[in-house]
Structures are given as structure tokens and as C-alpha cells.
Amino acid sequence: MASNVNPTVRRRRLGQELRRLRELKGMTAEEVAERLLVSQSKISRLENGRRSISQRDVRDLCSVYEVEDHRVVDSLMQMAKDSRQQGWWHAFGDIPYSVYIGLETDAASLRVYESLIVPGLLQTRDYAEAVISGMWPEATPAEVEKRIQVRLKRQDRLSDPDGPLRFWAVIDEALLRRVVGTERIMADQLEHLAQLSAQPHVTLQVLPYSVGAHPGMYGKFAILEFADALDASVVYLEGVTSDLYLEKANDVQSYTVMYEHLRAKALSAEQSREFILQVAAEYAH
Structure with a gap:
């Protein structure tokens, strides 16, 4: 909450x-x-x-x-x-993307495009451990565990009884096909995606390979919106050593239009759920 x-x-x-x-x-x-x-x-x-x-x-x-x-x-x-x-995330020490966590914690809605990794709010623990370890090979087990705990804590926003985060994700087929961890971890992760996508406040759309070139090829991004009119929307672009936050109206509008193009090209929510379960079955067998 x-x-x-x-x-x-x-x-x-x-x-x-x-x-x-x-x-x-x-x-x-x-x-x-x-x-x-x-x-x-x-x-x-x-x-x-x-x-x-x-x-x-x-x-x-x-x-x-x-x-x-x-x-x-x-x-x-x-x-x-x-x-x-201090926000709840300060209890975990130095977190490189703490500014983003603060914004996400207070956001009313979040729209994300991801091309390679399952969005953090939708990850299972096993998938999160595999992806964090793979992307941060020099990390100690304690550091990996800390980031896992932060990621799992962030997911509370999707189950907040006082007002869950309205979450919309467009994901590229590539992240479904890339084996992170093991095929068993991938099967569990994709089944988890399908379950979450059935919730009324979570919408998940898959952008299949068949669409060819699309606006999301510039890279992943997130658009955060807030309930209070005083808080302007923010576009978040994650980097390796630093992150970028765009708050100018023209920038937010450009990414909003880009997101609408991605939604239009992607499979419907129902088609996406069926597609995800199909790929999950391939991993399971």
C-alpha cells in the first residue's frame, strides 16, 4: 500500500x-x-x-x-x-533505483513495455533470482537476495486492498522464448503471468514476432501516472549506471502515443493469455 x-x-x-x-x-x-x-x-x-x-x-x-x-x-x-x-525501501540499504520505487509506490497506474525481461512486478521468486544473478554476475548471494526481497515487496502494489495499482504491460515474444534459469522456472513464470493477467486491474498483451518492426524497438520504458492532479506523469527509462526521468508534457505525450501503437499491434489480452499458456506448456513438456 x-x-x-x-x-x-x-x-x-x-x-x-x-x-x-x-x-x-x-x-x-x-x-x-x-x-x-x-x-x-x-x-x-x-x-x-x-x-x-x-x-x-x-x-x-x-x-x-x-x-x-x-x-x-x-x-x-x-x-x-x-x-x-524514509520510505519502506530505505530499510534495504542502498538501492540504485530508489527514486523509481518511490514513484511506483505512489502511482495509480503503470504502463510498461518490456522486450527481454518479464516486468519486475510480475516475476516469480525463482525467475527474479535467475535474472538478477545473470544480469549482475559480480553480486554476492546476500546482494542478490536483497534485490529479490525488494522486488517481491514492490509486488504488494498489485494486491493493495485499498487500491491496487492499475497495471498494463506490453511484452515482446522474445522474453517468453528466452530461457532464464531453467525450463521449469520458465514454465512456472509463464503460468504465473497467465494467472495475474486474469485479474481485472492487470492487462497483459504479447507483441509477437510476426508484427515485424515496431516503435518498441527503441527499448523498454514505463509510464507512471498518479491520482493527484498535482503530480505530473513520468516516463522512466532504465540505464546501466543511471536512469532517466522524463516529465515534460511533450515527452510524456510522445511515449504515450508510442505505447498506443504497441497496444494496437499486440495480441488482445485473451489471445495473449492463450499464447503465454501455450509457450508454458512447451516448457513443461
Whole structure:
């Protein structure tokens, strides 16, 4: 279940409000940085929610922007305090994609395209262990286990009794055919996919080889949307050493259109379930 105080989302909201105040003042990030004797990159990180914001930062910025309404200042200060709390994922130590987990935890809906790996929220434990070990060969058993536990904990969003995540996945046939672990693990994984896809809030579509070239050949991506209108949608692009978060309306719209093309080319949800069970049977026998 999403936390009432999600530090990642609070940082985003606070950063958006600070950017709005700066723009109302007619100042550039460079000018603000010069006034506060800090780097421009710090101002940018504060505004895009990628860095924790202290109450002192908020106070100094409100002073520069000449915010006179004490209620506004107090509200921003409280948001800064909330944004420094720890989400459930912090208990697992250093997680490279913790920003994404924070967004996923608070998202109302998630649309993903995957070409090579079963989406993390749909993985069985055995599949997760095999794929994590294969993609991170230098990891110790303890490190692999930690990532497995984080992945399994993330899956709670699909069974949240107070409002499960609305999940839509378009997956390439290639990830069904690639044997991760053993054929028995693959059979179990695909049967698990079929079971999950029968839930009303989970939609799964397979993009078969027969469609040929398609927009998803650029690579996997995710589109996160939130219930609160103040929280803009985000496109997430995962990298090896760093991740990319796109929040500009034009970028989100481009990926949304791309996703609609993928949905149109993919098999229907019912056809996809039958196809997945067919491949699972091939592995089982």
C-alpha cells in the first residue's frame, strides 16, 4: 500500500512549487544560485525532486523569492520535513533505483513495455533470482537476495486492498522464448503471468514476432501516472549506471502515443493469455 507520506513524491511536489515561485519572480536558476552562493546544479536538483530538500533550503529560497505569506512558507517547510522521511525501501540499504520505487509506490497506474525481461512486478521468486544473478554476475548471494526481497515487496502494489495499482504491460515474444534459469522456472513464470493477467486491474498483451518492426524497438520504458492532479506523469527509462526521468508534457505525450501503437499491434489480452499458456506448456513438456 502506498504510504501517506511518500518522500519521493513530496520532493517532486515541493520542487515543482519552488520552480513555480522562481518563475513568478522572473529569475533564472543561475541567478538564484548566484544569490545563494551555491551551484546551479543544486537548484536544478532541488526543483526536479532528485535531491533531498532541507528546511533551511526552503527558507533561503523563500527569502530570495520574497514569499511573504507565512502560511505558504510553513506549508513548504512541512513538505521539506516530510520529504526527508524514509520510505519502506530505505530499510534495504542502498538501492540504485530508489527514486523509481518511490514513484511506483505512489502511482495509480503503470504502463510498461518490456522486450527481454518479464516486468519486475510480475516475476516469480525463482525467475527474479535467475535474472538478477545473470544480469549482475559480480553480486554476492546476500546482494542478490536483497534485490529479490525488494522486488517481491514492490509486488504488494498489485494486491493493495485499498487500491491496487492499475497495471498494463506490453511484452515482446522474445522474453517468453528466452530461457532464464531453467525450463521449469520458465514454465512456472509463464503460468504465473497467465494467472495475474486474469485479474481485472492487470492487462497483459504479447507483441509477437510476426508484427515485424515496431516503435518498441527503441527499448523498454514505463509510464507512471498518479491520482493527484498535482503530480505530473513520468516516463522512466532504465540505464546501466543511471536512469532517466522524463516529465515534460511533450515527452510524456510522445511515449504515450508510442505505447498506443504497441497496444494496437499486440495480441488482445485473451489471445495473449492463450499464447503465454501455450509457450508454458512447451516448457513443461
